[in-house]
Amino acid sequence: MGKPTRDVVLLFSYGTLRDGAVQMASFGRLLTGRADALPGYAIVPLAIRDPAVVALSGKSQHMIARRSNAGDEVSGVVFENHGRGTRLCGSIRGGRLHACSGDA
Numbered sequence: 231m232g233k234p235t236r237d238v239v240l241l242f243s244y245g246t247l248r249d250g251a252v253q254m255a256s257f258g259r260l261l262t263g264r265a266d267a268l269p270g271y272a273i274v275p276l277a278i279r280d281p282a283v284v285a286l287s288g289k290s291q292h293m294i295a296r297r298s299n300a301g302d303e304v305s306g307v308v309f310e311n312h313g314r315g316t317r318l319c320g321s322i323r324g325g326r327l328h329a330c331s332g333d334a
Contacts, residue, residue, distance in 0.1 A: 242268060244295060244306035253309075261309035268306065272298035 241261070246252045253261050276294045284290050295304050 239311045241309045241311055242266065242306055243309060244268070244273065244304045245293070247309070248307050257311065261311055263307040263309035266306060266308040268295055268304040270297060270300055270302060271295045271304045272302040273304055274298075 241247065243263075247256070247261075248263075250260055253259070272295070273293050274296045275291045278284050278287070278290050278292055
């Protein structure tokens with residue numbers, strides 16, 4: 231993985247995006263990535279109340295990264311996504327993970 235440029239979107243994943251099949255379904259290609267960590271965060275359960283989301287995932291609880299103790303850390307992978315096609319991403323604001331969608 232080289233130094234990011236303007237047309238590169240960096241995506242941190244601690245979940246299913248690390249799976250090649252998910253990458254192919256989401257981006258149409260395998261992503262280049264390297265091991266990384268999100269310091270000061272922990273994985274916690276989030277109750278899902280939207281029946282459509284539960285039907286899609288088959289789970290009434292999803293695991294999310296939430297701001298925690300300074301000593302906590304979420305292990306994952308940072309992926310480089312070049313050019314158009316970024317349909318999945320996430321950002322952390324106010325100690326909560328926010329998903330977003332659209333082309334980048």
